[in-house]
Amino acid sequence: MPELFSAQSPRTFGQTALLQAYGNVTLTHFNTGNGIAYGAFEGMFHEEMHLQSLEMKEQSFLYFNLGDDLCFKSINDKKAFSMRQNSMIQGTIHEGLHSLGIYEKQKRYSCHTLIVDKALLDSLHTYETSLTPGYFQINTYQNMAQNQRVLLEHILKQKELLGPLQELYLESKLLELVYQTFHNTSVHVCTKLCQDDCKSLHKAEQILLGNLSNPPSLKALSHQCAINEFKLKQGFKELFGTTVYGLVHIKRLEKAKELLEKQEISVQEAALHVGYKSLSHFSKAFKERYGIFPSELKKERKYYR
CATH class of the missing domain: 2.60.120.280 (Regulatory protein AraC)
Structure with missing residues (x-):
């Protein structure tokens, strides 16, 4: 409040x-x-x-x-x-x-x-x-x-x-x-999406969040959520303000940041955990989003007691 x-x-x-x-x-x-x-x-x-x-x-x-x-x-x-x-x-x-x-x-x-x-x-x-x-x-x-x-x-x-x-x-x-x-x-504002479409899009969001390291293809995701692929892509951006894989990218980095801040885990392990095969690609993406390299975050992290 x-x-x-x-x-x-x-x-x-x-x-x-x-x-x-x-x-x-x-x-x-x-x-x-x-x-x-x-x-x-x-x-x-x-x-x-x-x-x-x-x-x-x-x-x-x-x-x-x-x-x-x-x-x-x-x-x-x-x-x-x-x-x-x-x-x-x-x-x-x-x-x-x-x-x-x-x-x-x-x-x-x-x-x-x-x-x-x-x-x-x-x-x-x-x-x-x-x-x-x-x-x-x-x-x-x-x-x-x-x-x-x-x-x-x-x-x-x-x-x-x-x-x-x-x-x-x-x-x-x-x-x-x-x-x-x-x-x-x-x-x-979700003006062109009916209530069923919005439910399908929220279901798609939850599926992606549960499979960040290996997300389904757009075709498979649309089939699982009973929504056509075009409406999935357009509706996702309208409802969530980003693309389907844009959300995956954001959530992968958020999860990796959380792991590095709270767990005894290496940068490479964090990258692999969220689905990045290339350590250099992960470090670059992390720097672009948070303004700091993951290795620097690991050195500077603080724990709540």
């Missing part, structure tokens, strides 16, 4: 260590001064944690989940909402919302919130339906597009900069993220 800060408040930037006795968790916040405020909640808890929040005013928001799946509950009306990894929602939280965030033990959380001034949001986007009417209103819930993930990863790296350069970098990336989000919404 978005943290308590306002897109109307003065420009601020800060990073605060939270709940150190319970895990390694940080909160980062920044106000662009353009009607957009940003907050990030990152880390891992040693034990299951239940965190409550109370909203003091109505706020429109964009919420991006890069980490493990999330679960929220509205204490007001007992409604629960789960948010999967690499997904985003756009909606409104109403004054008086009393919510409960449930964070499981030893899961990696990376949650990013943009509070957007309502007048600015209304000028950018017209929404007609609410998926969850009540204190917590969701108008859009979908997988993040590749460009959104890349921008969020750049934002996470801003800690390497200091002073005015850091603020300028953050502001530029956040404004680009808002632009790309609503540009993607206008371009990639």
Whole structure:
């Protein structure tokens, strides 16, 4: 759930260590001064944690989940909402919302919130339906597009900069993220795909995620999901913002990064595990996506205790 800060408040930037006795968790916040405020909640808890929040005013928001799946509950009306990894929602939280965030033990959380001034949001986007009417209103819930993930990863790296350069970098990336989000919404909204098509595409996504090292051919995948090959390719890009094998490429690198960060495994073993036969090809692709070679990541990795 978005943290308590306002897109109307003065420009601020800060990073605060939270709940150190319970895990390694940080909160980062920044106000662009353009009607957009940003907050990030990152880390891992040693034990299951239940965190409550109370909203003091109505706020429109964009919420991006890069980490493990999330679960929220509205204490007001007992409604629960789960948010999967690499997904985003756009909606409104109403004054008086009393919510409960449930964070499981030893899961990696990376949650990013943009509070957007309502007048600015209304000028950018017209929404007609609410998926969850009540204190917590969701108008859009979908997988993040590749460009959104890349921008969020750049934002996470801003800690390497200091002073005015850091603020300028953050502001530029956040404004680009808002632009790309609503540009993607206008371009990639699933308007030509029926409900059955969307189910088939989500099934195709799950098959690919379960076979990253040896994904099926497009023909075999379309047959397994009961959707023709043309609609599979076009629909996949429309629904997920990338191609079929573009998703495989992204998920392979994400899995390899996770292995190198959390396990005693060599770079070559990580590459083979996710389906790369060429170590040089893997290292080049990893560098292009994360700005660092996998061998460098292995040297610099940090473990959550």
